[in-house]
Amino acid sequence: MIRDKFPMLKNNPSLIYFDNAATTFKPQEVIAKINEFYTNSTTNINRGDYDLSYKISNEFENVREIVRTFINATSVNEIVFTSGASASLNTVAYGYGLTNLKKGDIILTSESEHSSSILPWFRVADSTGAIIKYIPLEKDGSFSIENFKKSMSDKVKVVALAHISNVLGYIIDIKQISSIAHSYGAIVSIDAAQSIGHIKIDVKDMDVDFLSFSAHKLYGPSGVGVLYGKYHLLESSNPYFYGGGSNITYDNCGNLKLKNSPYKFESGTSNIEGVLGLGRAIEFLNENDFEKLILKEKELTRYFIQEISKLDNVILYNPKTDSSIITFNIKGIFAQDVCVYLNRHNICVRSGLHCAKILAKVLETEGTIRASISFYNEKSEIDRFIEVLKNVTLDKCLEDIL
Numbered sequence: 001m002i003r004d005k006f007p008m009l010k011n012n013p014s015l016i017y018f019d020n021a022a023t024t025f026k027p028q029e030v031i032a033k034i035n036e037f038y039t040n041s042t043t044n045i046n047r048g049d050y051d052l053s054y055k056i057s058n059e060f061e062n063v064r065e066i067v068r069t070f071i072n073a074t075s076v077n078e079i080v081f082t083s084g085a086s087a088s089l090n091t092v093a094y095g096y097g098l099t100n101l102k103k104g105d106i107i108l109t110s111e112s113e114h115s116s117s118i119l120p121w122f123r124v125a126d127s128t129g130a131i132i133k134y135i136p137l138e139k140d141g142s143f144s145i146e147n148f149k150k151s152m153s154d155k156v157k158v159v160a161l162a163h164i165s166n167v168l169g170y171i172i173d174i175k176q177i178s179s180i181a182h183s184y185g186a187i188v189s190i191d192a193a194q195s196i197g198h199i200k201i202d203v204k205d206m207d208v209d210f211l212s213f214s215a216h217k218l219y220g221p222s223g224v225g226v227l228y229g230k231y232h233l234l235e236s237s238n239p240y241f242y243g244g245g246s247n248i249t250y251d252n253c254g255n256l257k258l259k260n261s262p263y264k265f266e267s268g269t270s271n272i273e274g275v276l277g278l279g280r281a282i283e284f285l286n287e288n289d290f291e292k293l294i295l296k297e298k299e300l301t302r303y304f305i306q307e308i309s310k311l312d313n314v315i316l317y318n319p320k321t322d323s324s325i326i327t328f329n330i331k332g333i334f335a336q337d338v339c340v341y342l343n344r345h346n347i348c349v350r351s352g353l354h355c356a357k358i359l360a361k362v363l364e365t366e367g368t369i370r371a372s373i374s375f376y377n378e379k380s381e382i383d384r385f386i387e388v389l390k391n392v393t394l395d396k397c398l399e400d401i402l
């Protein structure tokens, strides 16, 4: 059983973990890989002239190939290791945006973006005079291709969108977005933080220019992520931080010659164990038929939606979610109070604005509860969750608080 491969699940049998959009649990293999690095293979990479350093440097570089194959990139030089999706998204904004945008250019995005996707562009707009425009969302917060088409013009130079909204779970048709954006000469930067662990990603098929994600939402470790970029675009971008390992030479007049991508973006000692863990996480998914796991997740989500829709006390924000994110409120009870109550029943979900503060205004809510499913969840957990939710009242929520 897939659950048995996750120590967090084995060691916490009564815990119901429905916060997989925040982070996922790690399979034993990933933990073992990191442990192995610290117990038998600790070294720095690409610096030491000894066998151990060569061996781990090769393993580290091999993870680039594992990631390349996983997302179907053309070359390993298009795979940059970062500290996570936020760092990748910042690299696109500061690296590509600051270098290539000018006054009056439009950065087109949506009102449902995560702050890690939108805030770097705020700064770029301030510095370059570029303008941020939002594609209007539908009343229910969903994305509309028609509105996207209407928002496009020759002035749009960057389209920055999440593949899956981290609040409403809607999947955007990126292939269509890329085709339309490219016909106007704009580049497409996709925040794949919520899709990488739930959809088979093919950057060539989607024809995206940049794609960002974190390992920790892909059953890998925290503090490591990936920026994919088409090679010529990475080459026309500058790093947003500088240091050892990223340059060929520099002198006391300030002349600096950087290495080519990906190394120019990877100054300083990398998160070596994190990258090795990411590689093992992807291998784990490949070994366990990732596409079948995705189908199981979809089936669980459908069941979740079916069951939660039967409850009269629930306001469901995304009944048509096509990912594994389910967002709701209990009528008349503040979202966080419900989460505190659920916690007493050993259930982990998230409440609040989910780092998408503009969307909260569109949905006219002060916060929502988000349950997010993984393939390692079970129908019986959903049943227990629904039973608890059925009986929730304001008095019960406030019992411990007042």
Ligand SMILES: Cc1ncc(COP(=O)(O)O)c(C=O)c1O
Pocket (backbone or CB within 6 Å): 021, 022, 084, 085, 086, 087, 114, 116, 117, 162, 164, 165, 166, 191, 193, 194, 214
């Ligand atoms: C849609 C989206 N983008 C970006 C991020 C940022 O990811 P990280 O915190 O791993 O950098 C998240 C994290 O929740 C997210 O959901």
